[in-house]
Amino acid sequence: MRSLTSFQLLERISSLLLSEERKRYAALGIQPVHAQVLDYLALCNRYSDTPAALTEYLGLTKGTVSQTLQVLERKGYLSKLPDPNDGRVVHLQLLPAGRELLSQVQPLDIFTQAEANLLQKEFKSLRHALGSTLEVLQKANNSKSFGFCESCVYFRESDQHMQCGLTEEPLSQDEVQKICREHLFPNVKAD
Numbered sequence: 001m002r003s004l005t006s007f008q009l010l011e012r013i014s015s016l017l018l019s020e021e022r023k024r025y026a027a028l029g030i031q032p033v034h035a036q037v038l039d040y041l042a043l044c045n046r047y048s049d050t051p052a053a054l055t056e057y058l059g060l061t062k063g064t065v066s067q068t069l070q071v072l073e074r075k076g077y078l079s080k081l082p083d084p085n086d087g088r089v090v091h092l093q094l095l096p097a098g099r100e101l102l103s104q105v106q107p108l109d110i111f112t113q114a115e116a117n118l119l120q121k122e123f124k125s126l127r128h129a130l131g132s133t134l135e136v137l138q139k140a141n142n143s144k145s146f147g148f149c150e151s152c153v154y155f156r157e158s159d160q161h162m163q164c165g166l167t168e169e170p171l172s173q174d175e176v177q178k179i180c181r182e183h184l185f186p187n188v189k190a191d
């Protein structure tokens with residue numbers, strides 16, 4: 001069966017989660033990167049709570065991290081403390097308002113649902129695991145699957161003739177190798 005590569009699957013999972021995050025964070029008046037910073041500060045130890053370590057962790061530029069820290073400091077989510085032994089080093093401290101915000105944004109509901117659904121499954125390969133993860137996330141999120149015909153509920157095949165049950169049109173070998181906006185997994189309700 002035709003399927004996306006592991007890299008493409010990871011990209012799709014990442015886009016789906018990012019789009020969910022954007023919606024959720026927008027409702028709280030913050031951007032995904034703000035939550036990522038606060039999340040990092042809640043996880044890291046005292047050797048790692050510096051702007052330099054944060055920049056490495058996020059893989060962003062110093063300028064972007066610096067601007068993000070200014071916004072978060074202004075909103076009262078974190079503070080900067082000088083290192084007692086080295087005046088050149090600043091430590092970032094998560095404030096109660098930052099912890100409170102974090103508790104409101106995690107975890108994403110769809111990811112929790114996906115974890116629960118995937119718990120009992122066994123996977124043949126990384127690609128299989130990623131494909132199943134994407135499918136479960138898309139179902140939980142009611143988002144379009146953009147899959148291939150062979151896994152679509154509308155796909156019909158007999159005597160080497162392939163047809164789309166949605167449009168009632170024949171499908172060529174080439175067409176069933178392409179992803180489709182109308183693709184629907186079995187057991188998912190159409191809009």
Ligand code: SF4
Nearest residue numbers: 149152155164180182
């Ligand atoms: S809806 Fe799209 S994916 Fe499903 S069978 Fe028709 S063409 Fe293929």
